[in-house]
Amino acid sequence: MWEKILAYIPEWKVFMQGFIVFFIPYIIFKLFNGIVSKQEMNDDDMVKMTDQTTQKNELEYQKESSSKESYDYYTGDFNLDVELVRKEIGHNWDVHFREFHIGNTDIRAAIIFLDGLSDKELIDKHILTSLMGDFSQKDEQESLYEKGDFLQKFIKNEVLSVSDLTEEYDVKQSVGKILAGSTALIIDGMPNVLMLGTVKEKSRNIEEPVSEALVRGPRLGFTETLSDNTALLRQHGENSDLSIINFQVGKRTKKELVIAYVKEIADPNLVEEVKKRIQTINIDDVAESGYVEQLIEDNYLSPFTQVQNTERPDRVFAALMEGRVAILLDGTPFALIVPVTFSMLLQSPEDYYERWLPSTLIRLLRYLAAAITLFAPSIYISFVSFHQGLIPTKLALSMMGTREGVPFPAIIEALIMEVAIEILREAGLRLPKPIGPTMGIVGGLVIGEAAVQAGIVSPIMVIVVALTAISSFAIPQYNAGISLRMLRFVAMFFAALFGLYGVILFFLLLCSHLVKLKSFGIPFVSPTVPYRASDWKDFMVRMPLMMMKRRPKMLHSKDSSRQD
Amino acid sequence: MMINSQDKITASQAVVVLVNYILATGILTLPRTSVEKVKSPDVWISVFLGGIIAIIAAVIIVKLSQKYPDKTFYQYSQDIVGKWAGWFLSLLIIVYFITISAFEVRIMAEVTSIFLLEGTPTWAIILPFLWIGLYLISSGINAIARLFEIIFPITFVLFLLVALMSMGIFEIDNLRPVLGLGVMPVLKGVKTATLAFLGPEIMLLLVALMKQSEKTKAVKVVLVGLTIPLIFYVITVVMVIGALSIDGVVTRTWPTLELMRSFEIPGLIFERFESFLLVIWIMQIFATFTITYFAAALGLAQLFKKNIQPFIFGLLPIIYIISMTPKNINDLFKFGDMIGNAALYLFGVFPVILLFISKLKGRKT
Numbered sequence: 001m002w003e004k005i006l007a008y009i010p011e012w013k014v015f016m017q018g019f020i021v022f023f024i025p026y027i028i029f030k031l032f033n034g035i036v037s038k039q040e041m042n043d044d045d046m047v048k049m050t051d052q053t054t055q056k057n058e059l060e061y062q063k064e065s066s067s068k069e070s071y072d073y074y075t076g077d078f079n080l081d082v083e084l085v086r087k088e089i090g091h092n093w094d095v096h097f098r099e100f101h102i103g104n105t106d107i108r109a110a111i112i113f114l115d116g117l118s119d120k121e122l123i124d125k126h127i128l129t130s131l132m133g134d135f136s137q138k139d140e141q142e143s144l145y146e147k148g149d150f151l152q153k154f155i156k157n158e159v160l161s162v163s164d165l166t167e168e169y170d171v172k173q174s175v176g177k178i179l180a181g182s183t184a185l186i187i188d189g190m191p192n193v194l195m196l197g198t199v200k201e202k203s204r205n206i207e208e209p210v211s212e213a214l215v216r217g218p219r220l221g222f223t224e225t226l227s228d229n230t231a232l233l234r235q236h237g238e239n240s241d242l243s244i245i246n247f248q249v250g251k252r253t254k255k256e257l258v259i260a261y262v263k264e265i266a267d268p269n270l271v272e273e274v275k276k277r278i279q280t281i282n283i284d285d286v287a288e289s290g291y292v293e294q295l296i297e298d299n300y301l302s303p304f305t306q307v308q309n310t311e312r313p314d315r316v317f318a319a320l321m322e323g324r325v326a327i328l329l330d331g332t333p334f335a336l337i338v339p340v341t342f343s344m345l346l347q348s349p350e351d352y353y354e355r356w357l358p359s360t361l362i363r364l365l366r367y368l369a370a371a372i373t374l375f376a377p378s379i380y381i382s383f384v385s386f387h388q389g390l391i392p393t394k395l396a397l398s399m400m401g402t403r404e405g406v407p408f409p410a411i412i413e414a415l416i417m418e419v420a421i422e423i424l425r426e427a428g429l430r431l432p433k434p435i436g437p438t439m440g441i442v443g444g445l446v447i448g449e450a451a452v453q454a455g456i457v458s459p460i461m462v463i464v465v466a467l468t469a470i471s472s473f474a475i476p477q478y479n480a481g482i483s484l485r486m487l488r489f490v491a492m493f494f495a496a497l498f499g500l501y502g503v504i505l506f507f508l509l510l511c512s513h514l515v516k517l518k519s520f521g522i523p524f525v526s527p528t529v530p531y532r533a534s535d536w537k538d539f540m541v542r543m544p545l546m547m548m549k550r551r552p553k554m555l556h557s558k559d560s561s562r563q564d
Numbered sequence: 565m566m567i568n569s570q571d572k573i574t575a576s577q578a579v580v581v582l583v584n585y586i587l588a589t590g591i592l593t594l595p596r597t598s599v600e601k602v603k604s605p606d607v608w609i610s611v612f613l614g615g616i617i618a619i620i621a622a623v624i625i626v627k628l629s630q631k632y633p634d635k636t637f638y639q640y641s642q643d644i645v646g647k648w649a650g651w652f653l654s655l656l657i658i659v660y661f662i663t664i665s666a667f668e669v670r671i672m673a674e675v676t677s678i679f680l681l682e683g684t685p686t687w688a689i690i691l692p693f694l695w696i697g698l699y700l701i702s703s704g705i706n707a708i709a710r711l712f713e714i715i716f717p718i719t720f721v722l723f724l725l726v727a728l729m730s731m732g733i734f735e736i737d738n739l740r741p742v743l744g745l746g747v748m749p750v751l752k753g754v755k756t757a758t759l760a761f762l763g764p765e766i767m768l769l770l771v772a773l774m775k776q777s778e779k780t781k782a783v784k785v786v787l788v789g790l791t792i793p794l795i796f797y798v799i800t801v802v803m804v805i806g807a808l809s810i811d812g813v814v815t816r817t818w819p820t821l822e823l824m825r826s827f828e829i830p831g832l833i834f835e836r837f838e839s840f841l842l843v844i845w846i847m848q849i850f851a852t853f854t855i856t857y858f859a860a861a862l863g864l865a866q867l868f869k870k871n872i873q874p875f876i877f878g879l880l881p882i883i884y885i886i887s888m889t890p891k892n893i894n895d896l897f898k899f900g901d902m903i904g905n906a907a908l909y910l911f912g913v914f915p916v917i918l919l920f921i922s923k924l925k926g927r928k929t
Contacts, residue, residue, distance in 0.1 A: 008889055008891070009889075010885060010888050010889055014687075014885055014888045015693075015885065016889075017687045017884065018881035018882075018884045018885045018888075019881060021690075021694055021695075021880050021881050021884045022692060022877060022880045022881040024695070025695050025698055025699075025877065025880070026877050029877070122902055129811070132710060178917070273671070290806065331826065386680070386681065387680065389836075390836060390838070390839045391592075392828075392836075496687070498681060498684070498692070499680055499681055500839060500842070500843070501676050501680045501681055501689070504843055504846050504847065505692050505696060508696050508700075508711075508715075508847065508850055509696045509699065511711050511714050512696060512699050512700035512707070512711055513699075514706045514714075515700075515710035515711045515714070516700075516703045516707050523710065525714070526714075528714065529709075529710040529713035529714055530573075530574055530576070530577055530709070530710065530713060531576055531577075531713060563629075
């Protein structure tokens with residue numbers, strides 16, 4: 001009895017392997033958790049620190065304001081006030097001070113403005129002209145000008161023909177506005193300054209977006225100016241529910257950021273979540289919306305992008321009408337759309353503008369392209385190096401025939417070509433336009449002809465690599481294409497180790513990762529799973545528009561019907 | 565461990581989980597094991613009957629679970645038969661889940677090393693498979709259900725495709741005469757056929773993991789969830805016997821794969837289709853492995869009222885060592901029969917008794 005049982009106890013090697021089975025993932029898990037918890041701790045520390053510093057600041061502020069209040073606010077004394085501003089920003093080359101007397105009186109005044117950002121024409125023609133003109137024609141009670149209060153009202157109501165005008169008491173705040181392009185008007189005897197909105201932002205013309213060209217569709221693209229971008233959204237059509245709410249991001253360099261959503265459609269929980277995440281952004285400068293994207297995404301270890309970026313206002317608006325939320329940042333033409341699902345990365349706005357049959361076919365083609373991008377080289381490797389028996393004999397013979405004389409195993413051969421093509425792509429991207437095509441020709445020649453003739457790679461490998469590269473460019477989202485190309489290499493290594501079994505393992509691993517991934521609470525793989533037949537009308541196929549009467553269910557929108 | 569209230573699945577997801585759990589080794593071996601017992605072409609009737617028996621057992625399990633809709637078996641068994649007996653019963657079921665998951669892993673490794681990776685050591689095949697399973701189940705039933713929903717349509721389409729392809733060598737004469745040897749041989753095969761439908765036991769846990777509003781549909785879930793594999797199995801058995809005849813089936817270890825190897829369709833990119841079948845089969849084994857692995861880990865976590873994470877990691881070496889214990893393929897099949905017999909008692913007999921006791925108790929209070 002005992003002997004029988006003993007005979008079945010495995011060798012010590014198996015126990016060792018059992019230990020390895022447990023140990024390696026455990027270490028990875030610990031390491032990963034360590035990173036995550038450390039980061040969370042850091043975040044906590046940061047929050048605490050910022051809390052402390054803000055407290056400190058407040059304390060200091062209170063101290064300062066109690067001890068030297070006079071320095072933080074305008075006094076009404078002309079010399080002192082000008083000196084205050086000069087102390088703050090007077091050392092800058094582009095800050096201009098212009099002193100003058102107003103309205104044919106002896107009252108001294110000064111305007112302070114930033115060269116370049118403020119509209120000089122407006123200042124010269126409207127502000128200075130009217131201020132330096134004769135006031136007495138309009139009012140005889142000259143003595144009253146001496147009283148600051150009356151003077152201020154008079155200037156505000158009857159002299160300055162500027163629409164955007166505010167009063168400012170705080171030096172710091174007015175200085176900030178001056179640096180943004182406003183003009184400050186300091187008048188002797190007045191307890192505050194008048195801030196005149198003379199901002200003339202530098203912006204370029206609205207052009208067709210380069211990264212997302214369409215055959216059919218509006219030729220509009222976002223620009224670097226936030227107000228232009230929000231205007232483009234408003235211009236799309238009258239919609240009183242479109243909410244555009246602003247935030248300031250960046251601790252040191254403050255930048256405007258707005259989130260846009262349609263109040264009657266978007267899920268309020270989603271909007272709250274977006275707001276919450278934006279408020280946690282803790283960085284001194286947000287250079288581009290890519291920063292925002294990386295700081296608010298769900299899983300920074302995932303190879304997939306979980307926020308969609310686009311330059312197209314029509315795309316943003318379509319997303320808003322589905323119940324998504326858009327994030328626009330000042331200074332970049334790229335708007336962000338959340339939440340995003342995998343299927344969105346393979347869709348183009350044109351799918352909706354063209355008729356449904358061609359759109360459906362093109363969309364299916366893109367899914368095929370994505371599959372080729374991911375799996376073509378790995379399947380080639382597994383068939384060539386492991387399972388020649390599984391392909392038709394004639395094909396196997398011709399494949400082996402072309403591989404004759406190739407000195408490398410299939411994985412090395414594939415790596416050489418794939419890396420070469422990635423280098424070509426990267427090089428072609430940065431080159432000036434006139435040189436770009438030359439690059440393509442040289443690269444094509446090297447890869448297509450010379451490498452084969454030199455016997456380094458087989459012609460079939462060239463076909464596979466070319467097909468993969470072209471397929472990866474058929475994916476409408478540039479960054480989604482990159483993720484797939486990146487994963488292709490992982491698939492190739494799996495295939496080199498385990499053949500077809502490795503490819504299946506890779507597929508299972510990829511799916512395991514995808515089903516775990518969420519973008520703002522929405523499963524990344526929806527609407528694939530969980531099965532929602534109503535959402536499949538706009539998934540792999542694009543059904544006729546009149547059949548898509550409902551918004552995607554996965555977004556839990558408030559108003560599920562598209563037509564009232 | 566408390567079940568996260570968010571981590572619940574819908575009725576359709578439960579169906580998919582059930583189907584994916586049931587479809588596993590059976591696709592490749594059922595034709596042989598059942599023909600060995602029946603020895604006549606009427607195997608498909610046995611499979612049919614086996615499916616119906618499995619459905620009855622599954623309905624009993626569901627009725628039992630629906631009496632305690634918010635608790636898994638590990639929790640409510642203690643309510644029914646007392647703390648220690650319930651504990652013991654749960655432990656038995658956990659051991660069952662662990663062994664079946666180890667068994668599936670080993671079967672997968674054996675088939676892979678025969679048909680895809682000759683010469684690769686078994687441990688090298690098993691290790692990455694286990695790790696991917698670990699990665700998947702660490703985020704709960706919802707992720708598992710979603711993955712199953714991805715692989716289910718792939719299985720469905722590829723399986724039908726492969727089955728249709730083999731129509732070319734299908735001989736209806738191989739299936740005749742119907743009931744030529746009488747009814748007795750058919751009944752002999754019913755037990756073997758029933759064992760291919762192992763899987764409804766997952767409903768002991770799944771009812772608790774379903775969304776509140778959909779728990780009432782649990783009976784429907786098992787009806788649909790068992791009918792789909794029933795169709796798969798009947799198609800498999802009919803196709804394999806029709807093509808290879810009963811004499812041909814008995815001599816082959818993996819008759820279904822042999823069937824796919826035995827025909828070629830020239831002109832297509834692939835002339836042989838066993839790779840397709842292997843692809844979906846490995847995915848199905850992965851599904852069975854992960855759900856049993858998860859069931860065992862969840863059971864341990866709930867018995868000890870701890871977090872599930874350490875148990876997931878702790879079970880990994882145990883599953884590995886058990887899977888490496890059978891010395892050869894015959895040992896492995898014997899091991900499989902053992903698990904099957906245990907399952908018959910565990911899930912055929914115990915649920916009836918427990919249902920009876922809980923009804924008595926219910927009447928008292």
